[in-house]
Amino acid sequence: MIGIISSLGRWGLGVFERLGRGHLFLVQILAGIPGLFLRFSLVVQQLFSVGVLSVLIIAVSGLFVGMVLSLQGYYVLVDFGAEESLGVMVSLSLVRELGPVVSALLFAGRAGSALTAEIGLMKSTEQLSGMEMMAVDPMRRIIAPRFLAGLISMPLLAAMFSAVGIIGAFLVGHGLLGVDDGAFWSQMQVKTDWYDDILNGVIKSIVFGFVVTWIALFEGHDSVPTSEGVGRATTRTVVHSAFAILGLDFVLTALMFGED
Amino acid sequence: MLQKKSTEITVGMFVAAGIAALFMLAMKVSNLSDFNSDPGYKIIAEFENIGGLKVRSPVTMAGVRIGRVGNISLDPDSYNARVTLDMYASFDNIPTDSSASIYTAGLLGEQYIGMEAGAEEEFLQEGDVVELTQPALVLEQVIGQFLFSKAEGDE
Numbered sequence: 001m002i003g004i005i006s007s008l009g010r011w012g013l014g015v016f017e018r019l020g021r022g023h024l025f026l027v028q029i030l031a032g033i034p035g036l037f038l039r040f041s042l043v044v045q046q047l048f049s050v051g052v053l054s055v056l057i058i059a060v061s062g063l064f065v066g067m068v069l070s071l072q073g074y075y076v077l078v079d080f081g082a083e084e085s086l087g088v089m090v091s092l093s094l095v096r097e098l099g100p101v102v103s104a105l106l107f108a109g110r111a112g113s114a115l116t117a118e119i120g121l122m123k124s125t126e127q128l129s130g131m132e133m134m135a136v137d138p139m140r141r142i143i144a145p146r147f148l149a150g151l152i153s154m155p156l157l158a159a160m161f162s163a164v165g166i167i168g169a170f171l172v173g174h175g176l177l178g179v180d181d182g183a184f185w186s187q188m189q190v191k192t193d194w195y196d197d198i199l200n201g202v203i204k205s206i207v208f209g210f211v212v213t214w215i216a217l218f219e220g221h222d223s224v225p226t227s228e229g230v231g232r233a234t235t236r237t238v239v240h241s242a243f244a245i246l247g248l249d250f251v252l253t254a255l256m257f258g259e260d
Numbered sequence: 261m262l263q264k265k266s267t268e269i270t271v272g273m274f275v276a277a278g279i280a281a282l283f284m285l286a287m288k289v290s291n292l293s294d295f296n297s298d299p300g301y302k303i304i305a306e307f308e309n310i311g312g313l314k315v316r317s318p319v320t321m322a323g324v325r326i327g328r329v330g331n332i333s334l335d336p337d338s339y340n341a342r343v344t345l346d347m348y349a350s351f352d353n354i355p356t357d358s359s360a361s362i363y364t365a366g367l368l369g370e371q372y373i374g375m376e377a378g379a380e381e382e383f384l385q386e387g388d389v390v391e392l393t394q395p396a397l398v399l400e401q402v403i404g405q406f407l408f409s410k411a412e413g414d415e
Contacts, residue, residue, distance in 0.1 A: 153274075156278025
């Protein structure tokens with residue numbers, strides 16, 4: 001009995017210790033960010049590996065998500081004779097929810113896991129310690145540029161996802177299903193609000209970018225420096241990011257769109 | 261060095277594509293494009309009942325969109341709904357005796373204000389009030405009246 005309680009206590013202490021280390025880690029990252037603007041080329045390099053290399057998967061998934069939304073939405077709307085509302089349905093669901101959420105999930109899988117593996121390997125091959133020996137702060141030189149790059153790329157990727165998705169929905173809706181193109185765009189423009197819908201979606205994606213990159217970098221930095229440890233850390237990155245994204249999405253949605 | 265140059269170029273293209281996507285969302289998808297298009301002028305219409313009319317609902321004449329609902333408030337004296345219409349500047353030749361009614365687009369659609377042109381030579385200006393208005397049709401009231409007249413007819 002005592003054994004069970006003490007193992008529960010050990011588990012709880014472990015969780016809180018990790019949470020505490022994670023937040024201290026975040027403070028250190030944020031402290032390293034102002035110095036980055038003097039050496040922005042570091043961030044540009046990371047923008048390439050974090051952002052540019054994720055464009056393909058984001059654009060292709062966005063296109064297909066938009067096309068599927070169009071097909072499925074048409075099926076429901078046609079019963080009400082409201083197939084012109086297809087544009088509104090697709091644009092609101094993409095801009096408010098699917099754009100930020102799905103692109104963040106893909107981002108966690110594509111860029112987050114890569115970041116964790118990279119940092120974890122740097123740690124296990126003692127490159128981070130080596131940098132410290134040379135009086136180069138790895139937080140500023142390695143971690144902070146990656147964090148800023150993730151924070152910048154996520155909203156851009158989410159915007160691309162939504163835009164490509166809407167184009168995909170238009171192609172299917174107009175080309176395949178024969179929805180009138182004027183009604184498609186005009187209804188969309190009437191019902192989609194710049195502040196309420198699009199900017200809130202952008203805020204969501206910034207929050208997700210923040211959380212995913214933070215989790216990925218922390219898991220990498222905190223990983224057990226063995227090949228198994230790095231593998232586990234990578235898995236944890238994807239799982240925890242997915243939880244964080246979906247949980248935060250509920251909170252943000254309730255805050256942004258809850259009242260009306 | 262060459263490697264770095266190409267990295268910078270692709271990153272530049274990435275950022276530009278992201279901003280272009282956001283721009284497309286702003287201009288093509290959302291209603292941002294008609295916010296600052298033209299300042300227009302405001303007119304006021306009082307309705308007995310506006311039903312489900314909302315801010316930013318369209319104002320049309322002969323089916324053509326000529327403005328949008330800017331503000332809705334309750335008149336403290338008459339207890340009527342006081343609706344401010346933001347008219348587009350290009351439609352500045354609407355006669356002063358035009359009428360405004362609240363219609364529903366389709367059976368389940370949203371409500372909008374339909375205006376019908378009058379015959380007056382003078383045109384509505386900033387701050388003018390539309391005198392002839394017709395309230396929204398509230399389905400429950402119509403059904404109630406129908407049942408009432410039916411019940412009377414039976415006797």
